[in-house]
Amino acid sequence: MWFVCDEPECLKPIKEGHFRFDCQQCDNFTFCDKCYRKNTTHTHKFSKTKVPQGQGPPENHDELITKAFMRCTECKVSLIDVTKRVYTCSDKKCSPDQTKGEATYWCKGCKESTEHEHKRERVRGSAGFPFELQTMDKDKMTSE
Numbered sequence: 641m642w643f644v645c646d647e648p649e650c651l652k653p654i655k656e657g658h659f660r661f662d663c664q665q666c667d668n669f670t671f672c673d674k675c676y677r678k679n680t681t682h683t684h685k686f687s688k689t690k691v692p693q694g695q696g697p698p699e700n701h702d703e704l705i706t707k708a709f710m711r712c713t714e715c716k717v718s719l720i721d722v723t724k725r726v727y728t729c730s731d732k733k734c735s736p737d738q739t740k741g742e743a744t745y746w747c748k749g750c751k752e753s754t755e756h757e758h759k760r761e762r763v764r765g766s767a768g769f770p771f772e773l774q775t776m777d778k779d780k781m782t783s784e
């Protein structure tokens with residue numbers, strides 16, 4: 641397993657030997673060292689643990705994080721927050737398989753400020769996401 645910072649503007653993998661901060665109240669909420677230090681809004685207690693050797697991020701971590709957090713292709717912000725408007729392109733070239741998260745997403749701001757060769761549409765779904773995340777526990781993803 642390996643760890644990712646849950647701060648939506650960060651979403652960086654936490655490397656071996658670095659500290660991670662797990663919220664003691666929220667299920668699966670982790671900050672990296674930097675975000676923990678500048679955090680002023682998440683007021684729960686955190687526990688500090690060092691990421692052991694062998695639990696660093698896998699090589700394709702960028703790809704895995706993009707899928708798990710549904711990041712905007714432009715600004716890289718996480719779009720998993722269901723209050724955000726998410727847009728996607730349904731062209732096969734941009735979104736080979738939306739059910740597996742293999743898709744291109746934009747936040748509202750980037751959709752409006754960028755041009756795209758295909759038509760983009762707003763993502764609709766029960767919880768706001770087009771694909772199931774249950775196979776990918778975003779905080780403790782396995783590298784296989």
Ligand SMILES: [Zn+2]
Binds near residue numbers: 663
């Ligand atoms: Zn919390």
Ligand SMILES: [Zn+2]
Binds near residue numbers: 645647673
């Ligand atoms: Zn962070």
Ligand SMILES: [Zn+2]
Binds near residue numbers: 712713715746751
């Ligand atoms: Zn964006």
Ligand SMILES: [Zn+2]
Binds near residue numbers: 731757758
């Ligand atoms: Zn497209």
